[in-house]
Amino acid sequence: MDGYMFTIAQARKELDQGNISSLELTRACLRRIEALNPIIHACLLVDDEGALAAAALADKRLKQGERSDLLGIPYLVKDILMTKGLKTTAASKILENYIAPYDASVIARLKEAGAVMLGKTNLDEFAHGASTENSAFGPSKNPWDLSRVPGGSSGGSAAALAAGLCLFAIGTDTGGSIRQPASFCNLVGLKPSYGRVSRFGLLSMTSSTDTIGPLARTVEDAAMVLGVIAGNDGKDATTISGSVPDYRRELIENKKPLRIGVVSSCLDSGLDARLRQSILESLESLQKAGAVIKEIDLPYNKYSVPVYYVITPSELSSNLARFDGIGWGLSSPESADLLSFYKANRGQGFGPEAKRRIMLGTFALSAGYADAYYKKAQAVRELIRADFQKAFAEVDVLLTPTSPHPAFKLGAQDNDPLAMYLEDIYLAGASLAGLPAISVPGGFVFEGGEELPFGLQFIGAAGQEIEVLRAAGFWEKINNYFERRPNI
Amino acid sequence: MKFTTDDIQHIANLARLKLSAAELFMYGKQLSLITSYIDQLQEVVSVAAPIDYSLHNVWRQDEVREWSTGENEQALSQGEREGGLLKVKRVL
Numbered sequence: 252m253d254g255y256m257f258t259i260a261q262a263r264k265e266l267d268q269g270n271i272s273s274l275e276l277t278r279a280c281l282r283r284i285e286a287l288n289p290i291i292h293a294c295l296l297v298d299d300e301g302a303l304a305a306a307a308l309a310d311k312r313l314k315q316g317e318r319s320d321l322l323g324i325p326y327l328v329k330d331i332l333m334t335k336g337l338k339t340t341a342a343s344k345i346l347e348n349y350i351a352p353y354d355a356s357v358i359a360r361l362k363e364a365g366a367v368m369l370g371k372t373n374l375d376e377f378a379h380g381a382s383t384e385n386s387a388f389g390p391s392k393n394p395w396d397l398s399r400v401p402g403g404s405s406g407g408s409a410a411a412l413a414a415g416l417c418l419f420a421i422g423t424d425t426g427g428s429i430r431q432p433a434s435f436c437n438l439v440g441l442k443p444s445y446g447r448v449s450r451f452g453l454l455s456m457t458s459s460t461d462t463i464g465p466l467a468r469t470v471e472d473a474a475m476v477l478g479v480i481a482g483n484d485g486k487d488a489t490t491i492s493g494s495v496p497d498y499r500r501e502l503i504e505n506k507k508p509l510r511i512g513v514v515s516s517c518l519d520s521g522l523d524a525r526l527r528q529s530i531l532e533s534l535e536s537l538q539k540a541g542a543v544i545k546e547i548d549l550p551y552n553k554y555s556v557p558v559y560y561v562i563t564p565s566e567l568s569s570n571l572a573r574f575d576g577i578g579w580g581l582s583s584p585e586s587a588d589l590l591s592f593y594k595a596n597r598g599q600g601f602g603p604e605a606k607r608r609i610m611l612g613t614f615a616l617s618a619g620y621a622d623a624y625y626k627k628a629q630a631v632r633e634l635i636r637a638d639f640q641k642a643f644a645e646v647d648v649l650l651t652p653t654s655p656h657p658a659f660k661l662g663a664q665d666n667d668p669l670a671m672y673l674e675d676i677y678l679a680g681a682s683l684a685g686l687p688a689i690s691v692p693g694g695f696v697f698e699g700g701e702e703l704p705f706g707l708q709f710i711g712a713a714g715q716e717i718e719v720l721r722a723a724g725f726w727e728k729i730n731n732y733f734e735r736r737p738n739i
Numbered sequence: 740m741k742f743t744t745d746d747i748q749h750i751a752n753l754a755r756l757k758l759s760a761a762e763l764f765m766y767g768k769q770l771s772l773i774t775s776y777i778d779q780l781q782e783v784v785s786v787a788a789p790i791d792y793s794l795h796n797v798w799r800q801d802e803v804r805e806w807s808t809g810e811n812e813q814a815l816s817q818g819e820r821e822g823g824l825l826k827v828k829r830v831l
Contacts, residue, residue, distance in 0.1 A: 336813070352813035488797040557777045568754060575755070577827050578818040589828045591757070598757030606756055610747070610766055611773060613754040624777065630785035668769055669776055 254279045255415040256736060259324055259472040262418055266313060266323045273313065273323030276418075277306035277367050280325045284369065284416045287739065291392045293401075293411035295330045296338055297370035305367040312365055320475040320499070322365035327411050328421040329404075330371035331378055332463070333452035334358055341454050342386040343376045345574050345581045345600030355452020356487065357421060357463050357480045364479045369417055373407030376602045377571065378428055378456050380404050381674035384665045385604040392661070393435060394737040396701045399658040402432030408466050409436040414739050419476050420466045425457045426559050427653075427678030429464050430690035434653035434706025437692045437735060439723065440466045441473045444713050445685030446491045448477075449484035455570040457563045460682040469733055470691065470724040474498035477716060491714065501717045502724050509722055511537060511709075512547035512646035517677055523656040526705055529694045530652060533707065533726070537650075540729050547642045547649060551634040552680045558635065559679035560672050561615050561628035568612030574600065607668060636684040643712035648722040651677045653690040653706035657698060677708060687716045691723045692732035704732070740774040742767045 254262065254276045265271040281299055288294050302325065309323035328334065331341045333351035335358075340346045354362065361368065375385035383391045383406035391407045393399040394414040401410035405422030409432030412420045422429040424442035433440025441464045448463045455461060465476035481495045513534060518527050538544050576582040576596030583599060586592035601609065615624035642649060655676060664670045681688040693707035707726065711719035727733055742750075747767045751758045758766070819826040 335810075349817060350813065352810040353807075485799065488799070551783070554780060554783060557780050560773065561777055561780075572755070578815075578825055580817075582819075586828075589830055590755075592828050593755045594752075594757035597755050601756070606758070606762070607766060607769060609754050609756065610750050611770060614750050614770065614774075617750070617753060623781070624774075627780050627783075627785070628777075631780055631783050634783070634785060669773055672773070 253415070255283045255418070257418060258468045259321070259418055259475050260469065262324055263320065267318055273306040273309040273367060274303065276323065277302050277325045277369070280369055280417055283414070287414050287416060290397065291394055291410050291414055292389055293372055293391050293407045293414065293416060294327065294370045295340060295342065295373050295388060295407070298337060298368065301337075302367050302369045305362075309365045309367060317365075319364055321361065321479050323367065324418050325367040325369050326361070326419045326421065327369050327372050327408060327417040328358065329374050329408050329423055331374055331423055331454045332358055332421065334368070334371065337371065339371070339454070341377045342374045342388055343600065343602065343605065344387045345596070346579075347387070347581065349579050353452065356449035356484045358452065360480050366479070372405070372411055372420060375404035375406070376605050377454065377567070378404040378423055378425060379567070379604045379608055381427070381431055381671050382659075382664070383407060384661065385602055387602050390661060393658050394739045395436065395703055396658065398660055399703070400435065400661055402435035402658060404428040405466065406432045409433060409438055409440070412436070412438055412466050412468070413737055415736070419468075419472055421463065422466050423453060423461060423463050424682070425461050426563060426682045427675045429466060430653050430678055430688060430706065430708060431674060433466055433690040434693070435658035435704070437704035437732065437737070438466050438468065439470055439473045439692070439733065440464070440690045440706075441477060441716070441719070442681065442688050443477060443481065443716055444491070444687045446489045447687070447714070447716065448480050449482070449487040449490050451484055451486035457566040458570065459562065459566060460685070470689075470720055470727050471499060471502060473689070474502045474720050496717055498717060498720055502720050505717065505721055509542045509648070509725055510545060510646040511542050511722065512545050512642055512649040514547055514549050514552065514649055514651050516549070516553065517651040521655055521676065522652055523696070525696045526652055526656065529696070530707065533693065534650070536729050537726065540725065542725065545646055547646060549638040549642060549680070551631065551638050554631050555635055555680040555683055556672060556676055558628045558631050559675060559683060560611070561624050562632065562683070564608040564612030565615045565625050566612070568609045568616065571601070571605065571609055576600070604668070632683050635680055639680070639684045639686060639710075639712075647711070647718045649710040651708045651710070653677060653693070653708040657696055657703035657705045681710045684713070686713055687711045687719045689719045689723045691726055694732060704735075740778065741771050
């Protein structure tokens with residue numbers, strides 16, 4: 252197999268035994284980027300020089316006998332995390348030429364661990380979207396079918412990993428933005444609990460639900476990345492204190508029987524019939540393999556999308572207020588006074604979806620409407636959270652589809668913002684409640700002569716990434732979907 | 740909620756966004772549609788206070804820490820400078 256298609260665990264073995272060097276692996280990925288990025292448009296920036304220097308350093312550390320999970324492993328990161336000395340654009344014109352003065356904590360940890368950053372990946376502008384079509388620099392394409400979206404907002408990360416441009420990719424998930432692209436591209440995508448991974452250096456969208464996590468080829472790989480990026484950080488007061496479990500070891504050694512809750516309302520008419528059939532069969536396989544399956548009711552979960560699309564625009568309208576054209580970013584000098592200067596910079600700098608969300612949030616927080624919208628949404632959010640709490644008294648994880656359908660065509664939904672918001676129907680609940688959730692390859696359907704992947708989601712109780720990884724690992728062992736790669 | 744063009748213009752002013760006439764029209768239609776979907780929340784009986792969820796404050800010492808001059812320079816160099824300061828538009 253070509254090195255760029257290795258899992259992290261495979262590459263780890265080859266690197267540790269000296270069969271391959273980090274430089275060779277990094278060069279293979281860079282060549283792959285050069286060949287395929289013009290086709291799938293997954294990367295916004297490629298840092299050849301920085302990557303080769305980091306790989307040479309990793310090789311030196313390996314030669315000196317150092318061994319650790321990500322030492323010498325090449326990766327890509329969503330262009331919404333600050334990377335010192337490199338452009339950080341959030342796929343927005345308002346930050347087109349912005350150079351980050353420091354590294355996000357996640358980037359600093361990966362650097363220290365010896366992982367090799369190859370570059371930055373495409374996303375929906377400021378992570379607002381579910382397809383990458385809101386990127387100011389054009390959409391990414393799905394390697395399984397180039398006429399389809401890779402999902403979003405971490406769609407560049409997913410497309411890149413699926414096409415073999417890197418060995419893992421970092422994404423962010425505020426309401427499904429790691430899990431949904433993982434589902435569309437046949438990958439494992441892990442959204443950690445709120446506060447498990449430091450948000451320092453992440454360009455904030457929804458401060459109460461933003462999380463950072465890995466897109467990987469296997470559950471074990473996701474566990475290896477999480478182990479490096481997770482942990483308390485003095486620069487983010489919302490990070491969980493206490494030590495980080497050894498996720499990889501727990502995944503391999505913890506054989507406790509699994510209790511899986513199935514949310515029947517997630518399998519109703521909103522779901523593609525082919526996916527429903529396949530998921531019902533998957534439940535049988537899980538049961539045969541020894542999992543206990545129990546039906547669970549989450550009565551308030553149906554309100555998670557309307558709640559999410561009040562909370563998220565409200566928080567981001569405030570977070571994006573800092574982009575005013577002063578100090579950095581796009582600036583239009585001809586305005587007469589300060590107010591028209593602000594309005595011109597922001598009117599020109601933000602794309603249509605960012606402006607739509609800023610307006611929606613400004614409205615939901617405005618005098619006379621905040622009680623009916625923002626405060627009401629916060630109150631219903633508590634009911635959604637309480638539903639989950641009750642459920643996890645009975646089961647270890649909940650199983651739902653990740654998305655209601657496989658990847659859709661580019662342009663199919665970009666004029667219908669509400670349809671795009673409904674992409675988050677199975678995903679927003681875990682985000683609002685701050686819970687860990689994972690999407691794993693769940694099967695394939697035929698569409699237009701192409702085979703398209705779709706994902707299964709496991710949700711766990713707060714802080715229980717281990718249970719989520721265990722469930723995903725258990726599922727991964729009884730099928731071989733994760734081994735399939737797109738023909739590109 | 741049904742938004743008129745004046746409503747949208749008012750929200751755009753609050754949000755500090757200059758919008759074209761076409762944008763005002765489009766956002767009026769779209770925000771009306773989105774908020775009427777959100778209005779289903781009104782049917783939920785809910786209480787204002789959290790039900791069973793404890794939040795706590797996180798404190799740290801208020802101490803001065805050095806920040807790298809290089810990073811400071813990099814941060815400041817991206818705006819218009821005058822002397823050692825960042826130049827902004829006149830406020831008053």
